[in-house]
Amino acid sequence: MIDSFFISNYKSIRRAALSCKRINVFIGEPNSGKSNILEALSLLGNPVFTDGMLSKQILRYKTLGDIFYDFNINRPILIQGGNINTALEYAVRENGVPENEFQLTITDGKTSHNHSPFKIGHNGELKGDGTYPDSAFKYYQYKRLDNFQVQFLSSLSTPFGENLPALLLSNEDYRAWASDFFASKGFNLTLKPAENEINISKIINNAIYSYPYQSVSETLQRVVFYMMAIKSNKNAILLLDEPETNTFPFYTKFLGESMALDKANQYFITTHNPYLLINLIEKTSFEDINVCVATMNDDYTTEIITLSQTQLEQVLDLNSDVFFNLDAIID
CATH class of the missing domain: 3.40.50 (Rossmann fold)
Structure with missing residues (x-):
């Protein structure tokens, strides 16, 4: 500080x-x-x-x-x-x-x-x-990414978070938070280590429908991005x-509260x-x-x-x- x-x-x-x-x-x-x-x-x-x-x-x-x-x-x-x-x-x-x-x-x-x-x-x-x-000093800026990078770091990579899949794979707490977040929207978080990709999935009549992370709404992607920046840094x-x-205003309020309550950064x-x-x-x-x-x-x-x-x-x-x-x- x-x-x-x-x-x-x-x-x-x-x-x-x-x-x-x-x-x-x-x-x-x-x-x-x-x-x-x-x-x-x-x-x-x-x-x-x-x-x-x-x-x-x-x-x-x-x-x-x-x-x-x-x-x-x-x-x-x-x-x-x-x-x-x-x-x-x-x-x-x-x-x-x-x-x-x-x-x-x-x-x-x-x-x-x-x-x-x-x-x-x-x-x-x-x-x-x-x-x-x-x-x-770490500058973070959300950017809708077409591809991620394999970077096993302890925190979200700056500035665009290209290591998000690797970060979720390597940390159980971050993975659980992201999984719960998407579950609140009725989707399952799906990680594909070999492809270094993130999908979200839904189950209909025992059939799994998967969607690329790039198709997820910008609000949800932004929340995951900034929460991983907050959680992964000390x-x-x-x-x-x-x-x-x-x-969306609800999540704007949520991000503000998360930053205010974070005493680690x-x-x-x-x-x-x-x-x-x-x-x-x-x-x-x-x-x-x-x-x-x-x-x-x-x-x-x-x-x-x-x-x-x-x-x-x-x-x-x-x-x-x-x-x-x-x-x-x-x-």
């Missing part, structure tokens, strides 16, 4: 710092920079490279210069959280000659560990492997960008959903929760405003109308 973070020169964030609690929720109007905060924090974890590219799906860029504040690549992106420090900067040789590429350096603040930087091209292509320290820092998207969450927000506030003591309003200032920079206990009580009073009255709360 980290006590604070600092971000500078990342997209709309010129400078931002926050004293952190166990649950940290970011709300605000669209394009206020909420997702930018989580994206920046994701760079404190293991960098996500997909097909040899720094993930464009997570960091949302066309060329790497897009993620620098005002596209100014002469100023490095600096991110600090706990003992992890990340710097993304334009690579320059010792003689001052630019290398026409960027370098991403992640260190843990220990002088005995020298971590070599990743070399990255303007389009995000990985040009040279680097090293990184062990990190508790002492992790979980970064969740609008986890309630496309989820720290959370950084963005949301536009009153059901998630209200349940997080109601189920978490004030000492354990930050609710922060992200605003876009006149100079197009993101500002983070942390709500007081009195303001949180206003949020609860407004209930589902809270997102229509953010200006009134912070004025």
